[in-house]
Amino acid sequence: MSAVAQSAVLAILEQHISPLHARAMLARAVGSDGAIEIGRLPELVEALERGVRLFGGARLEDTIKRQILALAPSEASEVRIEIAEERDVIEARLAARQLCQTLGTRALVIQRVATAVSELARNVSLYAGRGVVTMTPLRGGAALRIVVEDEGPGIADLKSVLDGTYVSRTGMGKGLLGVKRLVDEFDVKTGPRGTRVEATVVLDPTSGGMAR
Ligand SMILES: Nc1ncnc2c1ncn2[C@@H]1O[C@H](COP(=O)(O)OP(=O)(O)OP(=O)(O)O)[C@@H](O)[C@H]1O
Ligand SMILES: [Mg+2]
Structure with missing residues (x-):
């Protein structure tokens, strides 16, 4: 197959x-x-x-x-990392770097992807306890979709988090907003049964994506 x-x-x-x-x-x-x-x-x-x-x-x-x-699964296919503890956050960051490298991504873009993945994974480990990070190359490696999901308590103040007025007791309160600014597409679904953040990063601006 x-x-x-x-x-x-x-x-x-x-x-x-x-x-x-x-x-x-x-x-x-x-x-x-x-x-x-x-x-x-x-x-x-x-x-x-x-x-x-x-x-x-x-x-x-x-x-x-x-x-x-990049169409070859052995070269670069979907990567899934389970997040349960701090160590897994580092693992997710490394996996993001590795996948991007396989796809031939430029260093600056790799940095954006790795930062986005680790911020989202860190939120999972801090606020939901456990969850999953999935990274999927799109359009033959021209973009990367990052999905970070958990079944935690949800983000109560999503609106203020995303408009920058949120005051965090646990951190700077700028993680999620920072991720939103780093990526090309961003969507959060959250509620009492969990949170799902989906972000897409264009890896290769020559292929019709949003150039930066
Ligand atoms: N996956 C999640 N599940 C539940 N609550 C979350 C989740 N992610 C974020 N939150 C809530 O949203 C708030 C804002 O998250 P954000 O990452 O923007 O800032 P932070 O984690 O507080 O600080 P930092 O700037 O260090 O990331 C958190 O303080 C937390 O209350
Ligand atoms: Mg955070």
């Missing part, structure tokens, strides 16, 4: 090249349609190389190469 759909590769190409050319380029590289074995992804990248370089130069070639290779 270790194969990716051709449509996933096509979707990556179409982010950069006109659909017509993307389709032709892919057809030339792989022949008939169907799935592509994970093990053959590097081969495919090589086959696409010349065409892509002619279109967009070495920079585009790099981006596309990275995105296609």
